[in-house]
Amino acid sequence: MHSTTPRIAIIGAGPGGLTCARVLQRSGVPVTVFAHEAPAAADPQGSALELRMTTARTALRAAGLYEEFTAIARPAGQELRLLDHTATVLLQDAPAPGGPDRTEVDRAALRRLLLASLTAGTVHWGSYLRTLHPLGDGRHRAEFDDGHTETFDLVIGADGAWSRVRPMLSEDTPHYSGVTFVETGIEDADGRHPDLARLVGDGGLLALSAGKGLLARRHGRGRLLVYAGFRGSQDWASAAGVRMADTEAVRAVLLDGFAGWDDRLLALLRDSDGGFVNRPLFALPVPHTWTHTPGLTLLGDAAHLMTPFAGGGAGLAMLDGCELAQALAEGGDPDAAVRAYESALLPRAAQAADHAARALSEAFAPDAPESALRFLCNDRER
Structure with missing residues (x-):
């Protein structure tokens, strides 16, 4: 140079x-x-x-x-809640004063x-x-x-x-991680879906079970950002015979994939506004x-x-x-x-x-949420 x-x-x-x-x-x-x-x-x-x-x-x-x-x-909510598929709270963690601060x-x-x-x-x-x-x-x-x-x-x-x-x-080059997130959202959760707003709390919710997860995070103006996460093909929608633009067909496939989960958690998918966005997760080595x-x-x-x-x-x-x-x-x-x-x-x-x-x-291990709980506890102790 x-x-x-x-x-x-x-x-x-x-x-x-x-x-x-x-x-x-x-x-x-x-x-x-x-x-x-x-x-x-x-x-x-x-x-x-x-x-x-x-x-x-x-x-x-x-x-x-x-x-x-x-x-x-x-300000962004600092609290993290870890749940299993029955909506049982396994961890409710808020950083100590002076800990990492997040802003949205x-x-x-x-x-x-x-x-x-x-x-x-x-x-x-x-x-x-x-x-x-x-x-x-x-x-x-x-x-x-x-x-x-x-x-x-x-x-x-x-x-x-x-x-x-x-x-x-x-x-x-980036490789597919094996996990896909499907994004959606809920507007004005506090006013229109207060039970969901209370479930998520002041921050984020992570509900996990055997390689699947429902994630929600409180964003500004009362919005909940929601993800359905799972291991599988990044082309899962094509394999299921649905188009991402067909909101109700995608919703039905996702609800079927999380069958047996607590109804309070399924409401994150059932009551979401707008459509769904496919977000397969990629990473570099x-x-x-x-x-x-x-x-x-x-x-x-x-x-x-x-x-x-x-x-x-x-x-x-x-x-x-x-x-x-x-x-x-x-x-x-x-x-x-x-x-x-x-x-x-x-x-x-x-x-x-x-x-x-x-x-x-x-988070998406076969023994989740126990695996995620161990990771979060160890991470907090470091």
Whole structure:
């Protein structure tokens, strides 16, 4: 990489990539972000993000956005309830004062905050990376799907699970974990379904039995986010002869799959609003590492895709982006900065991914919920 100001490209406009861009610009380092989606799709769809603030706070403060963030965020429930399929409560756990704090924020609101903090024109929308061509001396020519090319001294892959940058560094690809989540939700649970709201409590509910689970988490404005989780094929809907767009047919298949469970738990599926979204869980191998390659690096899911039982993928991505930007902004040799970033990133990511993999395995083990109870108790004691 050159001693002059390097040309830096960030591929991907998620929380990690945008945080990296913000911290770089705040430090006077120019950067360009390439987003595959069109501007009209800039607001991401989906549920709210839950951030572990012990992780995200560092990134937000480095970005100079912590106060603005607190204005759009809301507290997330801290309690966790573990139940069996009869709705018997096996564990009701609330963190001690001063323990890990969680905050909830709408995905779209967080993205708008980060985008508004960037210099106009930083994000190039509708730019899908087709491939990268090594040119030597750490430089790469990026070729986009519209045919245009640009040369950069550093390309940062912040482009998620199916990263186009990762194959330049690693032969590993995400693998199906064997567990699928089917997402739905219940609006205004306190007003319309008070029994369910009381069952879930102030935080999250995890009901498990023999490789299956019903999960619910309280989100803002009285919404319950609900998942039916089970081991099996990610193409279970096709095998069952139903289309995900056929809400009532999917509901019937899910209720049949959880037959024999307590009716109070089945109400999470029976009374849900809207449709169902299929979310097979993918993860990179643990640990996921790569040989340092001048001019390239990864952050967020591109670097350490893990199942959601890690609890904080977005916060980790933001911390990645912050630390990489800070290392680059310190001046000196950019390649040395990337090496230093990777030397801290890889062991931290491996630890989080290992924890996530073990949590998923125990939650959907044949002897669940006992396996999950042992894991949670051991985890709490560490």
